[in-house]
Amino acid sequence: MQNDRFLKACRREEVDCTPVWLMRQAGRYLPEYMEIRQKYDFLTMCKTPDLAAEVTLQPVNRLGVDAAILFADILLPLEGMGIELAFAKNEGPVISNPVRTKDDVDKIRILEAEEATPYVLDAIRLIRKELEGRVPLIGFSGAPFTIASYIIEGGGSKDYKNCKSMMWQAPDVWDSLMKKISEVLLKYLKAQIKAGAQAVQMFDSWVGALSPDDYEQYVLPHSKYVLDGLRDEGVPVIHFANNASSMLELVAAAGGDVIGLDWRINLDDAWKRVGYDRGVQGNLDPFTLFAPPSVIEEKVRKILDMAGNRPGHIFNLGHGINKETPVEHAIALVEAVHKYSRR
Amino acid sequence: MQNDRFLKACRREEVDCTPVWLMRQAGRYLPEYMEIRQKYDFLTMCKTPDLAAEVTLQPVNRLGVDAAILFADILLPLEGMGIELAFAKNEGPVISNPVRTKDDVDKIRILEAEEATPYVLDAIRLIRKELEGRVPLIGFSGAPFTIASYIIEGGGSKDYKNCKSMMWQAPDVWDSLMKKISEVLLKYLKAQIKAGAQAVQMFDSWVGALSPDDYEQYVLPHSKYVLDGLRDEGVPVIHFANNASSMLELVAAAGGDVIGLDWRINLDDAWKRVGYDRGVQGNLDPFTLFAPPSVIEEKVRKILDMAGNRPGHIFNLGHGINKETPVEHAIALVEAVHKYSRR
Numbered sequence: 232m233q234n235d236r237f238l239k240a241c242r243r244e245e246v247d248c249t250p251v252w253l254m255r256q257a258g259r260y261l262p263e264y265m266e267i268r269q270k271y272d273f274l275t276m277c278k279t280p281d282l283a284a285e286v287t288l289q290p291v292n293r294l295g296v297d298a299a300i301l302f303a304d305i306l307l308p309l310e311g312m313g314i315e316l317a318f319a320k321n322e323g324p325v326i327s328n329p330v331r332t333k334d335d336v337d338k339i340r341i342l343e344a345e346e347a348t349p350y351v352l353d354a355i356r357l358i359r360k361e362l363e364g365r366v367p368l369i370g371f372s373g374a375p376f377t378i379a380s381y382i383i384e385g386g387g388s389k390d391y392k393n394c395k396s397m398m399w400q401a402p403d404v405w406d407s408l409m410k411k412i413s414e415v416l417l418k419y420l421k422a423q424i425k426a427g428a429q430a431v432q433m434f435d436s437w438v439g440a441l442s443p444d445d446y447e448q449y450v451l452p453h454s455k456y457v458l459d460g461l462r463d464e465g466v467p468v469i470h471f472a473n474n475a476s477s478m479l480e481l482v483a484a485a486g487g488d489v490i491g492l493d494w495r496i497n498l499d500d501a502w503k504r505v506g507y508d509r510g511v512q513g514n515l516d517p518f519t520l521f522a523p524p525s526v527i528e529e530k531v532r533k534i535l536d537m538a539g540n541r542p543g544h545i546f547n548l549g550h551g552i553n554k555e556t557p558v559e560h561a562i563a564l565v566e567a568v569h570k571y572s573r574r
Numbered sequence: 575m576q577n578d579r580f581l582k583a584c585r586r587e588e589v590d591c592t593p594v595w596l597m598r599q600a601g602r603y604l605p606e607y608m609e610i611r612q613k614y615d616f617l618t619m620c621k622t623p624d625l626a627a628e629v630t631l632q633p634v635n636r637l638g639v640d641a642a643i644l645f646a647d648i649l650l651p652l653e654g655m656g657i658e659l660a661f662a663k664n665e666g667p668v669i670s671n672p673v674r675t676k677d678d679v680d681k682i683r684i685l686e687a688e689e690a691t692p693y694v695l696d697a698i699r700l701i702r703k704e705l706e707g708r709v710p711l712i713g714f715s716g717a718p719f720t721i722a723s724y725i726i727e728g729g730g731s732k733d734y735k736n737c738k739s740m741m742w743q744a745p746d747v748w749d750s751l752m753k754k755i756s757e758v759l760l761k762y763l764k765a766q767i768k769a770g771a772q773a774v775q776m777f778d779s780w781v782g783a784l785s786p787d788d789y790e791q792y793v794l795p796h797s798k799y800v801l802d803g804l805r806d807e808g809v810p811v812i813h814f815a816n817n818a819s820s821m822l823e824l825v826a827a828a829g830g831d832v833i834g835l836d837w838r839i840n841l842d843d844a845w846k847r848v849g850y851d852r853g854v855q856g857n858l859d860p861f862t863l864f865a866p867p868s869v870i871e872e873k874v875r876k877i878l879d880m881a882g883n884r885p886g887h888i889f890n891l892g893h894g895i896n897k898e899t900p901v902e903h904a905i906a907l908v909e910a911v912h913k914y915s916r917r
Binding site: 391445477496519530 | 734743785817839840864873898
């Protein structure tokens with residue numbers, strides 16, 4: 232590994248400067264990504280290892296980030312479960328057979344990842360080859376709650392009404408759905424690691440819709456099941472729960488070597504609450520990249536100051552990079568992190 | 575005042591049981607509201623004191639809540655500022671001349687509330703008369719950031735990109751816009767109190783989009799200006815900042831006799847951070863009202879237990895009641911709060 236800053240930081244070892252990568256760094260703000268995206272639809276790109284590999288490498292070349300992250304979607308494992316997934320134009324994911332009843336849950340299949348998503352594993356093998364050890368490759372999945380929310384709501388949601396209704400009205404159905412999802416996610420992440428992912432991140436994108444009480448009762452045990460199951464796989468695990476700053480202790484209790492932080496909390500407060508026996512990842516507001524470079528630099532320095540050179544900080548945005556972000560500002564961000572964190 | 579539980583709790587005095595009201599309690603989940611709404615559009619209802627008074631009183635009669643809250647919209651003061659406001663069908667507020675430049679800000683007018691929104695003040699006077707002292711009447715406004723976000727984005731937003739861009743790219747323009755908005759809001763709330771509002775709430779609905787650092791620098795001074803300006807008006811002031819649990823200390827520093835809490839935080843943790851020299855209001859997940867009454871009761875008791883009969887707790891939802899909420903569940907909630915908090 233030519234650049235092992237990211238993996239060292241995940242293990243809370245000393246580094247020459249703070250590693251940085253950006254959530255959704257392989258994405259639409261890059262003109263070279265859009266060139267490919269104009270020729271293929273999103274799912275085709277995910278399912279074609281050559282294309283997935285190509286866009287995965289684009290930000291490594293363009294931005295100089297310290298890790299690559301697999302180009303994929305958190306909903307890819309749904310098809311193997313028997314759930315019909317499509318991406319409507321400008322509308323995000325649409326699921327035509329949402330899961331609402333015990334019967335629906337009983338019908339969900341639990342396949343091996345090699346059978347359900349062979350293209351993801353092929354992409355990982357190809358990316359590792361093409362990276363030639365320049366930077367490590369991060370694999371990822373959604374977290375059980377986030378996947379459940381899509382499956383139950385039939386797509387994105389503003390209020391998670393159906394999801395919460397199942398949780399409270401039919402806790403047994405909820406529990407068996409979450410168990411099946413967790414099993415699928417654990418198999419999926421283990422297979423990614425086996426195929427060559429050198430770290431994995433579990434995204435709980437929508438869990439911020441829950442109270443701490445409901446998180447603890449209905450979600451934490453399932454997230455913990457997945458994260459515990461990865462403990463002996465030999466790679467660092469990042470656990471990112473978006474908009475969950477008010478229950479960080481619970482998120483940390485669910486597991487993860489590194490806890491991902493959104494931008495709604497000061498990194499020093501957050502790290503204290505998470506505990507210094509974990510790393511933290513974050514946490515610049517992604518829209519800061521619309522500010523002038525001088526403001527970006529100032530905000531980068533504030534976050535680095537809060538991390539205080541303590542080993543175990545990985546710089547990132549607090550959420551995915553926006554598709555209208557000026558590329559040169561993303562480059563300026565990466566440069567600023569490296570420059571101002573040089574030990 | 576026949577029922578002064580709410581005002582006593584605002585002043586942190588002992589009460590016979592915990593007062594409760596629901597954000598957006600005068601709203602679409604009530605069939606008697608929908609009957610009127612089918613005959614008039616939303617803005618007409620806001621601007622016709624007879625109609626506003628009628629729907630303000632509906633939940634007092636139907637639910638047995640301990641306070642009435644004026645039926646109005648946080649965007650009503652915009653028209654007096656010279657900003658064109660409409661409510662598109664199912665799309666929420668639309669502003670046809672969003673504010674983006676120094677020139678736009680310079681054009682904003684600061685009128686007296688009696689001139690800009692006389693119908694709101696008339697409605698307050700009428701409601702006070704019709705309430706006949708049964709329960710107190712709460713007036714309200716948006717907070718400077720939330721109003722700025724609508725004015726700049728031209729309506730609701732998912733990411734507040736234009737709003738944040740102005741903040742970071744043109745901090746002087748941002749500052750003068752926030753000052754003008756704050757002036758309008760202070761005049762508006764003072765006029766509501768003069769007309770008869772016995773408490774006021776300032777809603778910072780969208781401030782959870784900001785990092786604590788940006789809140790402190792770009793928003794807190796302006797919210798504080800409004801809240802400080804209300805200190806000698808003789809009525810309690812509630813400050814509700816939605817999705818801001820990770821910066822509650824800053825929200826409390828901006829001011830308010832009572833701090834409103836969303837459902838993303840445990841009430842006991844929140845109150846400790848806010849400080850026991852303030853009251854707290856909240857904080858049941860509004861979607862809990864889709865759960866069976868037994869679950870609603872259980873969750874009410876947990877929140878009451880966290881408040882621990884400490885004087886100064888006002889029970890509420892953590893956000894507005896959803897329009898599809900079963901009315902009988904809202905009634906069950908109010909009954910449960912009164913029953914389980916009886917001293």
